[in-house]
Amino acid sequence: MLTVAHAGEEGPPEYVWEALDLLKVSRVDHGVRSLEDPKLVARLRDGKIPLTVCPFSNVKLRVVDTLRDHPLARMLELGLHATVNSDDPAYFGGYAGDNLAGVAEALQLDDNALLTLARNSFTASFIGAATRDRYLDLLSSARLATT
Numbered sequence: 211m212l213t214v215a216h217a218g219e220e221g222p223p224e225y226v227w228e229a230l231d232l233l234k235v236s237r238v239d240h241g242v243r244s245l246e247d248p249k250l251v252a253r254l255r256d257g258k259i260p261l262t263v264c265p266f267s268n269v270k271l272r273v274v275d276t277l278r279d280h281p282l283a284r285m286l287e288l289g290l291h292a293t294v295n296s297d298d299p300a301y302f303g304g305y306a307g308d309n310l311a312g313v314a315e316a317l318q319l320d321d322n323a324l325l326t327l328a329r330n331s332f333t334a335s336f337i338g339a340a341t342r343d344r345y346l347d348l349l350s351s352a353r354l355a356t357t
C-alpha cells in the first residue's frame with residue numbers, strides 16, 4: 211500500500227520520523243525541515259524516500275524568508291530524493307512549473323541539478339514501472355538545451 215503524509219514543513223523533524231515509523235509512508239510531502247536532524251537525513255537518503263518540496267508554499271508559510279534561502283540545492287547535495295511541486299497553486303501562487311522555474315532561478319540550479327530533479331519526479335511518482343522507465347529513458351536520451 212502506498213501512503214503519503216504532510217510532514218516537516220512547518221512541523222519539526224519529529225513529525226517526519228512519525229510519518230516514516232508509524233505511518234510507514236512511501237513518500238513525504240514537504241520534509242524540508244528534515245535537514246535539522248542529520249540522522250533523519252541519513253534515514254531518508256538511505257531509504258530513498260521522496261520528498262515533495264513546494265518552494266512557494268515554504269516562502270508563504272515563512273519556513274524560509276525568500277526563495278534564495280531555500281534548502282533545495284542542499285537537499286540534492288545531501289543525496290535526498292527531492293522533487294519540486296506545487297501546493298495549493300491558487301493559494302500559494304504557482305503551479306509545479308512555476309515553482310521549478312522560480313527556485314531554479316533563485317538558487318541558480320545547474321543542468322545537473324535540474325536533470326536530477328526531473329529524474330526524481332519520475333522515480334518518486336506512483337505511475338507504473340513501465341511508464342516510469344519509458345520517461346526515464348526519454349530523459350537520459352534527451353539533451354539539455356544550453357544557451
Ligand SMILES: [Zn+2]
Pocket residue numbers: 216267297
Ligand atoms: Zn501542503
